[in-house]
Amino acid sequence: MHINIALNPLDMLDALVAVGILYLFLQKYAFPPLLKAVRDRQTRIEEDLAAAERRHQEADQLKAELEAQLKQVKARAEVAMSRALRDAEDEAQQIVTRARQESRRLVTDAEAEIAAERDRALQSVKQDVADLALRIATKVLGQEISDGVSERLVQEFADQLAGSRAGGDSAP
């Protein structure tokens, strides 16, 4: 191996020219595609980041809108619920009132029915007692009493019975 430490301007110039040409070649053919690819990637990443940021903002906006809508729906639901409760209370009150009126009417009707039944029963008893008394009297006297007489007698008896009953009721 030959070791040369002699400085030769022509050798140096040759090295400089070679390096200069290499620089120009790389600047023209090798580095531009590489730098373009890097720039494109950087641009795409920036675009992706911007798009992501945009989507994030849209999502935030949508979330805010949805929250506002939810708040409105909740408020409406609360109003509707309170109204429904009020209506239900009114309805319940009306039903209770109607039921009370109905029961009162039923009680009144029943009382009237009972009074009428009692009167009818009393009348029937009176009639039965009078008939019985007349038959007994007929058997005791041994003859028939005419229809007009018998009717009068029955009436009188019934009146007496009623009077005695009234007296009996008032008696202690």
Place this chain on the structure above:
Amino acid sequence: MTFNLSGFDPTLAIYVWISVILTGLVAWLLTRRARADRPGVGQSLMEMVFEFINGLARGAMDENPAFLSFLVMLFLFLLVANFQGMIPALHSPTTNLNVTAALAILTFVMMWVFGFKKKGLGYFRHWTHPGGAIGMAMLPINIIEDFSKPLTLAFRLFGNILVGEIFMGIIAAGVGYFQGGFALGFVWWGFTAFVNIVQAFIFMILTLSYVGQAQASDH
């Protein structure tokens, strides 16, 4: 060390151009179908190199895409040139001082150009740093420091790569003559590969650092 104006070395020129062609070809093959959506392994590697150097440059100097491309080109070229010596029958062009000196001079010129562009004649104020009487006393040291930068750059790269290649040659020649020669050769091969990468990186990062310093306001 001699200075020869007439003895152009065509062999060196061939090695330089092999490195240049290999670098250009590899970079072109790795990037020609670069795509944004699914990058291949080669494209990813190139992107990693670009991003890594861009990250370093962002912290060291004003943004300059053309200079960033230069740094990437310099790193790739030095990587290929350094590894070229590990290919049998080829030599690394960076084992020749003319090549490393040319690159170092390029760095030095860039340092001055970027410094002038940013500060004008105020660029020379750093020679009298930290100012006053001490600054004046420091003037020769600061000037020497400025001019020593390309020298150290050139000799560091030249020396490291040359030593690696010489030892590779010695070990390769002696593999059959001593026990464990193959294992030693393998270990040295790995170490040389590591040194090649590190030296390419150091040259590139120092270029960035010098240019960054030239632009810095407190420089």
